[in-house]
Amino acid sequence: MTHTAKRLLMVSPMVMAFALGLFLYQGIGQDPNNTESSLIGQTLPEFSGQTLDSPSRNVSQADMLGQPALVNVWATWCPTCRAEHEFLNTIAQQDNVRIFGVNYHDQKDAAQQWLQDLGNPYVFSVFDPNGALGIELGVVGAPETYLIDAQGVVLDKLTGELNERTWPQLRSQYLSLLEAKN
Amino acid sequence: MLKSITVSLLLGFMSWASPLLQADVGSYEFAEPEMAQRFVDLTTVLRCPKCQNQNLADSDSIIAKDLRGQLQMLIKTGQTDRQITDFMVQRYGEFILYDPPFNKGTLVLWLAPFGMVLLGLWALWFFGRKTTGQGAMLTPKEQQQIEQLLADNQTQHRDLKND
Numbered sequence: 001m002t003h004t005a006k007r008l009l010m011v012s013p014m015v016m017a018f019a020l021g022l023f024l025y026q027g028i029g030q031d032p033n034n035t036e037s038s039l040i041g042q043t044l045p046e047f048s049g050q051t052l053d054s055p056s057r058n059v060s061q062a063d064m065l066g067q068p069a070l071v072n073v074w075a076t077w078c079p080t081c082r083a084e085h086e087f088l089n090t091i092a093q094q095d096n097v098r099i100f101g102v103n104y105h106d107q108k109d110a111a112q113q114w115l116q117d118l119g120n121p122y123v124f125s126v127f128d129p130n131g132a133l134g135i136e137l138g139v140v141g142a143p144e145t146y147l148i149d150a151q152g153v154v155l156d157k158l159t160g161e162l163n164e165r166t167w168p169q170l171r172s173q174y175l176s177l178l179e180a181k182n
Numbered sequence: 183m184l185k186s187i188t189v190s191l192l193l194g195f196m197s198w199a200s201p202l203l204q205a206d207v208g209s210y211e212f213a214e215p216e217m218a219q220r221f222v223d224l225t226t227v228l229r230c231p232k233c234q235n236q237n238l239a240d241s242d243s244i245i246a247k248d249l250r251g252q253l254q255m256l257i258k259t260g261q262t263d264r265q266i267t268d269f270m271v272q273r274y275g276e277f278i279l280y281d282p283p284f285n286k287g288t289l290v291l292w293l294a295p296f297g298m299v300l301l302g303l304w305a306l307w308f309f310g311r312k313t314t315g316q317g318a319m320l321t322p323k324e325q326q327q328i329e330q331l332l333a334d335n336q337t338q339h340r341d342l343k344n345d
Contacts, residue, residue: 141232
């Protein structure tokens with residue numbers, strides 16, 4: 001064995017071990033819940049359902065198109081949804097953000113009462129008592145918030161609470177969508 | 183003491199929990215036993231998206247229940263295993279597969295074990311080498327020098343003792 005080959009044999013495993021260590025190290029502290037949605041880049045799935053406030057009103061994904069918007073998955077049994085609700089009210093009123101709700105695995109009267117008590121930031125909420133729409137969207141749990149463009153293409157997804165800290169990332173994309181549209 | 187308490191507690195929980203967790207899977211009814219078997223197989227290899235380290239059969243979370251219901255429906259409507267896993271991956275990503283395919287994203291996952299075996303073999307070789315290489319061999323002259331030094335040392339030592 002030549003000298004260089006021998007040196008290579010001695011050094012390369014160390015480099016390998018070091019690289020592996022670095023790779024594993026950068027995984028520490030990453031939130032395992034933050035898996036990227038496989039819906040990103042795709043159009044909203046087709047669905048048809050009742051709205052929360054009126055069983056006679058049927059809506060589909062076509063009713064969410066035309067302008068960029070947020071689709072927010074919520075439920076009355078979900079404490080984080082309560083925590084983010086006031087923030088949703090704020091951005092809907094002050095910044096005129098269009099928000100559609102998906103009322104996920106919930107009871108109708110409880111959900112209606114919740115919107116009466118806490119305010120309604122949604123253009124409408126789709127009533128999804130058995131999670132069928134949730135499965136189509138790839139919902140893991142409430143709350144989740146999708147950003148869609150005017151054509152209904154999903155651009156980003158936030159798992160967890162929407163608040164002052166998490167909104168800016170979606171907001172900048174939302175604003176550039178608005179700009180591109182005008 | 184503390185350890186034995188912990189162990190017995192854990193064992194207690196396990197024996198109490200496992201029949202409970204599996205109970206739900208049996209309650210899904212199928213016309214043919216072959217379909218029921220596929221249901222059991224698929225709930226084992228599909229991961230619960232919410233709970234990370236449990237499969238669909240194990241988990242009691244809302245989403246796992248929904249997906250079990252969906253799975254039952256898909257099996258009953260005659261979908262193949264391949265169609266069903268495609269359906270799940272389309273919505274929840276490859277994350278949902280406990281046996282992920284080999285691609286760019288899973289490259290490290292699949293290759294790292296082989297790399298680690300190689301590292302281990304290398305370590306065996308590296309630390310198991312005999313150190314009687316050229317470095318340990320002395321020329322006759324060096325050998326002579328060493329003997330001289332040792333002899334000097336001994337004389338010195340003896341002198342110190344005699345003082």
